[in-house]
Amino acid sequence: MKNWLRYDEMVDEALRGVVKQALKEAATKGLHGDHHFYISFQTHKPGVVIPKYLYSKYPEEMTIVLQHQFWDLKIGDIEFSVTLSFNGKPEQLIIPWQALTNFADPSVKFALQFEAVEEDLPAAVPELLLEQPAVAQSDPDADDQKPTGAEIVALDQFRKK
């Protein structure tokens, strides 16, 4: 019973809830000011729906940006969906919250990192990047999780100025 209380799962769930809350705000009110979202997710996670050519290009992880050009952002309990333009062609993506690996809003230097894990392992331990000159943490156990096409965002802190 030593690990009866699974804090890692509780914190993971709580922080994925923060992403959900931010996206819900964006879905209902649009993105105001300089706010924009970088969202990375594991493309091979169950429940992810993306066009085949995107999956071929990003078989592990993919990063999308929500800023000016996004449509039909819908927030569900286990996933969200959004339509983005790829080479001028609109494509709908469906992304379960559990597939998220990173969320960042560079306008206020805020980022959350969720550790990528295999489906049969316990839930990820999220990493909260606060007031760190931080950045893309590398996980020595995840050599096969190289980001593909993800833009690296320099994050230091997100306290209000």
Place this chain on the structure above:
Amino acid sequence: MKNWLRYDEMVDEALRGVVKQALKEAATKGLHGDHHFYISFQTHKPGVVIPKYLYSKYPEEMTIVLQHQFWDLKIGDIEFSVTLSFNGKPEQLIIPWQALTNFADPSVKFALQFEAVEEDLPAAVPELLLEQPAVAQSDPDADDQKPTGAEIVALDQFRKK
């Protein structure tokens, strides 16, 4: 509108929710295994109810331990209450979630730290202590917030062994 999305408040709220969830588990199922909670809170926050002699002794911050000897742990939306024994005398404490400054479960090396702020300032920015040889962060702006009677718990990480 730059700070339209208040991530600090959202994360703070989410992580106080984790404490609430842990206490709710303890309230309904008891504390199993080696789990025990160190809970620090600001004694002068609105809504805090403690005996006068404890407030005199700890006018700023106080740390309680929930392990073997606690009774009537009740979890509410804005506060929790618990009865503890002080020098053999049972006393009921009422502690709003917003008054929390630290939560730790040393059995699994888990800790959350919530920055102590004055009532008229924006919500605290919580600090998540993960995999850090960490401990008691000091806030140079909070010289008057010296912990009084709080035991210092060495925390390094809380991943499952």
